[in-house]
Amino acid sequence: MILRPIDALIIIPLALLCLLGLARLARVRPATRTLVGPFAACALGAVVMAFTGVPLAPAPAALLFLLPLLMLVVRATSLAFQWVFQRRQGSPAPSLLDSVISVILYGIGLAAIAHQWFALELTPFLATSAVVGAVVGLALQDTLGNLFAGIALHSEAPVHVGDWVRVVDRDGRVEQVSWRAMRLRTWDGDTLTVPNNEVARHSILNYTYPRAPHSRTVDVGVSYHAPPNRVISVLRQVLEQATGMPTDPPPTIRLVGYRDSSMHYEVRYYYSAWDDWRRLESEIYRLIWYHFRRHNIEIPFPVRDVMIRRAPPAHDTAETPPERLERTLREVDLFRPLSDEELRxxxxxxxxLHYAAGERIIEEGSPGDSFFIIDQGQVAVAKRMGGSSRELARLVEGQFFGEMALLTGERRSATIKAVTDVDLFMIDKPAFQDILAANPTIAVDISTLLSERREALSQAEGDLTARFEPGTNKVELKNRILDRIRSYFGL
Structure with a gap:
């Protein structure tokens, strides 16, 4: 039947209107763009057949309509499958599974067209294809194994793109799961391709799923001389200061056993992003060294029998820490009133003491009774002003801080933070207690030096009489400091 002009005036605008509507839908939902081409080809084939009077079957020209129609049905089915999979699984449909379904639909559709519209007998073809399939199956056994293993992986979905997994004893982030293999990006930035049948034969450890926080443990060996409560307290300080350490759920610390040369502690911490655990673990190990060193907690070496060969002593002219400390103290005004015996x-x-770069050594406003001399490294002196912290100065090797807390018990007047890794010498109140008790006149000389240093520091802060009443002169400032020293040490 040939299309009449009046029918063409109705059908052609209607087809164009449907095509425009589908194109507009594709703008809103980009996934539907794949339907525009097949629909346009299908509509064009239908119009051509109607104008020329070509019957739908069994003429070969009917393929102009049937093949685009088949493509339209397959792509619409693919979109519906992806939408249902996304709603039920909460993740995009695997491309391999979608491709397999499309191939099956194309095969069924082409077979139906060949048999129904062109009266082709499929039985001989199926018999021949069975023989060919057996030969091809034997030749492509590994390839087909990868294909079906890939289908199983997609249907079960034990991993998703972006997950960190362990497969065949290798760790990596999943970048793609294709019909043949799983592609991983390793820690070293390399690409690891694992055939699907290898993946199916081994267990898969998924570090990313489920999404709840994961945990890891850090094993710490500590000397038997260190009390457990003290070790656990120091480890808690380490976890509190570790940068980026999650607190929900909180880390845990347990003493889990005794080894040949050490007591064994287990530090368990939690993290959300799996690729963050290496940074956290490095931060914990780094801070443990500094904190244990400051608190005289020993990390013992393994105990074993060794043979020692005595070598001739090497000529070493390097200055030892005690010699360097004595030389440094003699250059500090605060210790000049002391005799050689008192200084020793x-x-x-x-x-x-040892502090890592970025650690706070003392906090403004906190109590203290210790004095610090910088042996190596650099620290920053900061003070709270107007609601914010302002850096006043930086101290380097040979300089000191904390003298007012040591000698008067005054609270810390500033925050000291390590700019680089810092080695310090710390002197506390008991070190001065016996010396001042035996020679109280030293307190007079020390108070003079402290008043001069206090005045210089106050001028640097823009407040000449910081912590003292307005109008206090140098003599009054010295006497006040002397009274505090005597009161603090009970002189």
Missing amino acids: RVIARTRP
């Missing part, structure tokens, strides 16, 4: 007594009770 102070040195004997001095403790070396």
